Amino acid sequence: MSGKTAQVLNVLSSVGVAGKDRSADRDVVYVYEMPVRVWHWVNAAAIMVLAITGCFIGTAVPTMPGEASDNFFFGYIRFAHFSAGYVLAVGFLLRIYCAMMGNPHAKQIFYVPIWRRCFWDELWQTIRWYALLAVRSDKCAGHNPAAQLMMFSMFTLTTAFMIVTGFALYAQGSGQESWQFGLFGWIFGVLPNSQDVHTLHHLGLWVIVTFVLIHVYAAIREDIMSRRSISAIISGERDLRD
Amino acid sequence: MGEATETFYSVIRRQGITRRNFLKFCSLTAASLGLSPLAANDIAIALETKPRxxxxxxxxxxxxxxxxxxxxxxxxxxxxxxxxxxxxxxxxxxxxxxxxxxxxxxxxxxxxxxxxxxxxxxxxxxxxxxxxxxxxxxxxxxxxxxxxxxxxxxxxxxxxxxxxxxxxxxxxxxxxxxxxxxxxxxxxxxxxxxxxxxxxxxxxxxxxxxxxxxxxxxxxxxxxxxFYSQRIHDKCYRRSHFDAGQFVEEWDDESARKGYCLYKMGCKGPTTYNACSAVRWNGGVSFPIQSGHGCFGCSEDGFWDKGSFYDRLTTIKQFGIEANADQIGRAAAGAVGLAVAAHAAVTAAKRLTRKREGVVQEKRSKVQS
The missing domain is CATH 3.40.50.700 (NADH:ubiquinone oxidoreductase-like, 20kDa subunit)
Incomplete structure (x- = not known):
């Protein structure tokens, strides 16, 4: 009888804490809600398209044979760039909405809590972990402090910058009466020669490329080495193991 | 130097233009500006009375x-x-x-x-x-x-x-x-x-x-x-070659002879606001791109300081060495890529040694936690 009661109590205590009963040291947390996960992959795809077409736009393609009227190759490349740019920009706005409405993890990439002492302590721990000085990583459900810092500076700020400069450059084609120029034309008040805006837009690309390198490496490494699983961005649930 | 109080009207009368023709000119101007018929009169009065x-x-x-x-x-x-x-x-x-x-x-x-x-x-x-x-x-x-x-x-x-x-x-x-x-x-x-x-x-x-x-x-x-609301690029007669993806790669190649787009030769048309491609030069005879040379961007801010006239990208000098955005970016991404690879290698090596140490390591980590 007492054995049964213990079983029931065990089941009851596990309600709402998924998988807590699998083992004493295991823990599963629901980190990324569905809209955030969908945004992540759509955004990744958009960045892929933007980076590749962006490189082509920057350096131009090998000359196409035939008459100009038979070809629109460069035009299509630019079209793909602009379309992906719109997807990225709209996605970014939706992501801000998710941050406001979603769980605390959804807000992480939009700020760095430099005013919290524990952030600096944890950051130091994380740096030790990445420098292979600490043997065990801290348990973080969402981004660890180093990741949050990188996310905010290299991804969020750079993406916002790329959206602003991208639309400003787009406005050069759509004309001074366009809403793009109305919203983003102030860039040319800061940098009168749009060639500088091109240069910075190129540099932004390379910041994003560098970010992707670090991001993908860190995510895979964390999955293998640390006590957190990569699954959070697919299923939303993060396995925190010991 | 002429008497400054003279009006436009008195000057053209002196040049032999009749009042009839002057009024015709005024109504034509009003019509071309899209003004009402009454405006012709206003223009005539203005030109008769306003000093030059x-x-x-x-x-x-x-x-x-x-x-x-x-x-x-x-x-x-x-x-x-x-x-x-x-x-x-x-x-x-x-x-x-x-x-x-x-x-x-x-x-x-x-x-x-x-x-x-x-x-x-x-x-x-x-x-x-x-x-x-x-x-x-x-x-x-x-x-x-x-x-x-x-x-x-x-x-x-x-x-x-x-x-x-x-x-x-x-x-x-x-x-x-x-x-x-x-x-x-x-x-x-x-x-x-x-x-x-x-x-x-x-x-x-x-x-x-x-x-x-x-x-x-x-x-x-x-x-x-x-005159400055559009770029050279927007009105360039070679724009169709740009959209088609047809570019000059060398000054003396087949594409140059065919008059393809000079984008790859560093033409600054896409970043230059001016009327050259619409108004042209020397009474509408030609403009740089029509003569086979890319635009310098001479009407843009600081065009002397943006690196070569024959490069698409600005030379960045802030880093001590002269390089453009793509060279700097490639170097940075390459360095980070190498760092990532090195880090992965060290991690793997460390993991192997840790496995070899086996139980000892396990115990030590438990003690630490």
Whole structure:
């Protein structure tokens, strides 16, 4: 009888804490809600398209044979760039909405809590972990402090910058009466020669490329080495193991 | 120099145009501007009664290419602009008077037409050493500029020198040459950049200001929208080759002979706001791209400091070495890529040794936690 009661109590205590009963040291947390996960992959795809077409736009393609009227190759490349740019920009706005409405993890990439002492302590721990000085990583459900810092500076700020400069450059084609120029034309008040805006837009690309390198490496490494699983961005649930 | 109080009407009557033709001209102008039939009368009255606008044209640090361009205007002919439309009271390069006689005109105009004359500036003032790098009429040009600007109605900044600074303001700018809008801040300034600006653009702007007594609509950077709202690229006759993906790769290749897009040769058309591809040069004969050479971007801010004229990307010098954005980016991404690979290798090595240590490691970590 007492054995049964213990079983029931065990089941009851596990309600709402998924998988807590699998083992004493295991823990599963629901980190990324569905809209955030969908945004992540759509955004990744958009960045892929933007980076590749962006490189082509920057350096131009090998000359196409035939008459100009038979070809629109460069035009299509630019079209793909602009379309992906719109997807990225709209996605970014939706992501801000998710941050406001979603769980605390959804807000992480939009700020760095430099005013919290524990952030600096944890950051130091994380740096030790990445420098292979600490043997065990801290348990973080969402981004660890180093990741949050990188996310905010290299991804969020750079993406916002790329959206602003991208639309400003787009406005050069759509004309001074366009809403793009109305919203983003102030860039040319800061940098009168749009060639500088091109240069910075190129540099932004390379910041994003560098970010992707670090991001993908860190995510895979964390999955293998640390006590957190990569699954959070697919299923939303993060396995925190010991 | 003509009597400045003369009206446009009296000048064209003197040139043998009948009143009938003058009125025809007025109604034609009203129609082309999309005004009501009654406006023809207003235009006629204005041209009969409004005195011609006195223009003072001064030269700072410059090469006179703006003047050279201006005197080649075909529509309208510069003789009509200078002799009929405006009253060019002072221009030390092309005026008959010289010395004290010429300088006296400045003080006279300033007193007589206070707040009514147009000040056209070619070139710019150097500010270093109290402006001693440009002496005009015995004193620093910057002083002359400030005093004449004080009582002017509006200022035309001719060319890239007056608008942006141009070559004399290129790094390291030893004379501290400054564009006009950095020196005069309390007057409306219209920038007409270009090195030089197109002749027809110059005369058109003079005509507009003298006819309507105000500046045309300007963009964010103070340039007249009617000539600077589109890029060379937007109206380029080679644009179809750009969209098709057909580019010149070498100056003497087949694509160059076929007149393909000069994008890869560093053409600055996509970043340059000017009317060259629409108005063209020398009475509409040609413009750089039509002659097979890419655009320099001469009407853009700091075009001397943006690296080679034959590169698409600006040279960045802030890092101590000269490189463009893509070279810097590739180096950074490459370095990070190597770092990532090294980190992965060290991690893997560490993991292997840890496995080998086995139980000992396990125990140690438990103790630590």
């Amino acid at each position: 606008v006195p223009v003072i044209w001064m030269h700072g640090l410059e090469c006179t290419c703006c003047s050279e361009s201006f005197i080649r205007s075909a529509h309208p002919l510069v003789k009509d602009a200078v002799l009929s439309m405006i009253s060019l009271d002072y221009d030390d390069t092309i005026m008959a008077a010289a010395g004290h006689q010429a300088e006296a005109i400045l003080t006279e105009t300033r007193a007589k037409y206070k707040d009514r004359y147009v000040l056209a500036i070619e070139g710019n003032p150097p500010l270093n050493e109290d402006g001693m790098f440009c002496i005009d009429g015995g004193k620093p040009f910057v002083e002359k500029l400030r005093s004449m600007a004080e009582d002017s109605m509006t200022i035309i900044a001719w060319g890239s020198c007056a608008s942006w600074g141009c070559v004399q303001a290129a790094r390291p700018n030893p004379t501290q040459a400054m564009p006009i809008d950095k020196v005069i801040t309390n007057k409306p300034i219209i920038k007409v950049p270009g090195c030089p600006p197109i002749a027809e653009v110059m005369t058109a702007i003079v005509t507009f200001i003298t006819t309507f007594g105000k500046l045309p609509e300007l963009d964010r950077q103070g340039r007249p929208k009617m």
